[in-house]
Amino acid sequence: MNLAAAFVLLIALVGPTDKPATGAIAVTMVAVEATDDAGEANAKREKHFSADLDVPTCNALKELPYTNFRKIAAGSTKTDFEREARLRIDDTYTLCVAPLSKDEKGLIRTKVWIEERREDADAKEPVRKALVTTVKAVSGDKMILGGLKLKKGDLVVALTLKG
């Protein structure tokens, strides 16, 4: 009987270590309008960040080839694996996040896309996926999604997943 108990214990300890992907994933987003006014007045290409942008976001944005960064939206939510979270950026864009799984190293495999609502009459679909990506994200690290057109500049989204 002792041997049987030892065998069960052994199997339990050396068995598969993959854990089911459960648990909430925190999604945090900061959306920025990035513009470039480099010229005679800003020959050194100094970066200007709006006062409401936090330092980590500024650090993540500072490598981008723009001179002005203005926060246009921010939001956070929690979601779970195989569940979609949506964060509205403006009337045109919505950030969508769908965590898929978490690997043994803690990386969060996630599908991320930015939906664009189209108002032009000749558009075949009213909504299109302006950017779709699948990433293995480090929990707590930022990723930058951008390049989409805004009225005055380009859209830049700083996204963080935690879980």
Place this chain on the structure above:
Amino acid sequence: MRECRWSERVERWFDGESSEPDTITQHLSECPACAAVVKRLSLFRQGVKAVAVRQEIAPTQLPAFVEGIREGIERPARRRTGLWALLSLSAASMIVAISLFAVFTGGPDPVVAQHTVVESASTEVEGATVKTQDSTDKKTAIIWVHRPQKDVL
């Protein structure tokens, strides 16, 4: 009370070693000091008897007594059973399991700097392409849509 000069003779009488028991008996009836000595000695003897009870083994008990000693010498040490055995087995199992885990998984992963990995990226914007790169410090993945008219990276 002062000690009587007969006290030593009284003590010998008390121990049954007196050669003049009648004389001592007569003296005890007349001397309160010696009577007190006898009383004290009697109490002492009773106390000693109560504490030190001499154990004696009767000849008929001797074989059983010797057999008990022999059993105590020759009986093997008591085996650890029950809870102790289970605990020992569990500890051994844990060691084996951890060893196997370390062997088959290569041990704990070395601490390496992780960074976000982009598996795929695309866009439905006509004529646009998507490029990915890491920031200089490799901590931030950048996923960028390059529109037809303007490339920023």
